[in-house]
Amino acid sequence: MNVIEAIRDRRSIRKYKTDLVSVETLEAVLDAARWAPSWANKQCCRLVVVEKPENKLSIAEALSPTNPAIDAVQNAPVLIVACAEMGRSGFKKGEAATDKGDWFMFDVALAMQNLTLAAHELG
Numbered sequence: 791m792n793v794i795e796a797i798r799d800r801r802s803i804r805k806y807k808t809d810l811v812s813v814e815t816l817e818a819v820l821d822a823a824r825w826a827p828s829w830a831n832k833q834c835c836r837l838v839v840v841e842k843p844e845n846k847l848s849i850a851e852a853l854s855p856t857n858p859a860i861d862a863v864q865n866a867p868v869l870i871v872a873c874a875e876m877g878r879s880g881f882k883k884g885e886a887a888t889d890k891g892d893w894f895m896f897d898v899a900l901a902m903q904n905l906t907l908a909a910h911e912l913g
Contacts, residue, residue, distance in 0.1 A: 791911050800910040806866045815912050816868065822908035826901040829893045834878040835901040840869040870905065874898050 791799075820837060828834065840846055843864075849871070850863040863869060880886060880893035 793907065796907045796910050800906060806862065808865075808867060811868045815909075818912060819870070819905045819908045823901040823905040826897070826904045828897040828900065829879040830882070830887075832879045832881075832897070834875040834894050835898045836873040836875060837901075837905075838871040838873060840871060841867075872898050872902055 816839060820839075823835065823837060824833075826835070840849065846864055846866070846869055849869065850860045853860055853863065874894035874897065876892060876894060877884070878894070879897045880888060880891060886892070
């Protein structure tokens with residue numbers, strides 16, 4: 791699959807198979823996220839792999855009771871939680887480099903786009 795096909799064919803999945811995700815697949819999608827561009831190459835995105843049912847349940851319980859993703863969070867074979875190191879992207883020497891402040895949301899979004907496209911290609 792080429793990148794244009796992956797972009798056009800990718801869909802948001804909310805009902806997951808119960809198949810385990812292989813270590814090789816996890817490593818591949820995490821590596822794809824790692825290669826995403828970031829502001830001044832600050833690489834503020836941090837990813838947490840969650841596989842234990844009790845940890846997925848804790849995450850689901852932290853969501854709003856009306857959030858439609860609760861079942862998906864509890865039933866997915868693995869979750870990858872995207873986090874950001876605040877005050878890194880968009881900052882130089884501890885000071886905001888622009889009047890826009892922190893840019894972490896863009897860096898995390900770029901990493902997640904790479905991750906989701908890689909996951910789509912790998913099935």
